[in-house]
Amino acid sequence: MSRLDSAIRRLQAQRQLLDQAALDIGSMEGVVLELGLGNGRTYDHLRSILPNRDIYVFEREVQAHPDCIPDDAHLFLGDVIEGLNRAQKTLSAKAILVHADLGTGDPQESHDFAKNKLSAAIIPLLAAGAHVLCDQQLLLPGATKLPLPKGMDADRYHAYRMDDPKNVLKPVLKAA
C-alpha cells in the first residue's frame, strides 16, 4: 500500500468514525467540542453532519482555512487545557461529543499529555453517554472503549463512550 493509498484510507476511516459518533449520539442533548482545529477539515465535517449542534473549538493558534473558523462565541483561543478549564464554567458537563486531534510530532510527549493532562481536563465536561474520539489514548474512568472502523490503524484513534449511569443500571434492574 502506497502512502497515497494509506492517506485515503486514513481520511475515509476518520470520516466513518465521525459519522458513526454523530449517529450514535442521535438526539441526546449536548454540545460538540473540537480540540485542535488544524486546517479545519474535521471541524467542517462535524458542522456538516451536525448542523443543529453548537460546536466549540479549542485551538492555540488558528491557522485554518478562512471558511472553517468558528465565530468568537464558539472559539476557545489559547492553551487547550486552560480553555477546557475555562469551559467548565460556561459549558459545564454538556459535551455529548468530543473530537481531539492534537498530537504533536513527538509520540511520547503526545501520549503523556493526553494521559496526564488532557483526560483530566475533558472529564468534567462530559455528559452521560458522551462519545470521545482522540488521536491519543485517554484515561476516562467509567468509559467503554469502542471498536474502530475497518482499515483504521489501532493507534490512529481511540474511541470511548461514557456510560450513562441510568443505562448501566437498567439491565441490572431488569436482571434482578
Next chain:
Amino acid sequence: MSRLDSAIRRLQAQRQLLDQAALDIGSMEGVVLELGLGNGRTYDHLRSILPNRDIYVFEREVQAHPDCIPDDAHLFLGDVIEGLNRAQKTLSAKAILVHADLGTGDPQESHDFAKNKLSAAIIPLLAAGAHVLCDQQLLLPGATKLPLPKGMDADRYHAYRMDDPKNVLKPVLKAA
C-alpha cells in the same frame, strides 16, 4: 460536501489519474519524472504501481518522509527548471510519464510559471506517446488533452498525451 469529503475525493481522483496513466503507458519504453516531491506521497504511489520504471524526482528542497526520498542517482536537487535542463543531457527524450504538482500558493504565478517556463523545459524530455499530468495548464504543441477522472475538479489537474507521430500517421496512410 465537507472539506474532509473533498479531501478524500481529491486524493482518490489523483490516485485514479496516476493509475490510469500507468496503465496507458503500458509497456512503452521510458522513464518517469516526478516534478515536486512534497511529502513524497505521489512518488511513493508511482513507484508502487511502476516498480520496474526509473523514476526521477525534481525538487528544490527535499522535505519528504525519509522512506520516500529517491537515491542520489534519481534526484535532481535544486531549481526544477534548471534540473529539467540538466536532464536533457542525461535522459534526453525518454520520459514516458511526467507528473508535476508544483503549484505555489499564488494561482496567477503558478499559471504563468507552468505556461511560460515549465512547458518549454518539459517538451525536450518527452518521448512519443508520453503522458503528462500537471496541476497547472501546460502549453504542449501536438498534445491531446485527456479527460479527468469523475469527481476531479477541472482545474485541479490537466492530463495530456503526446501523440506518437507514427500512430498519428497510420490512419492517414490507411485511409489513402
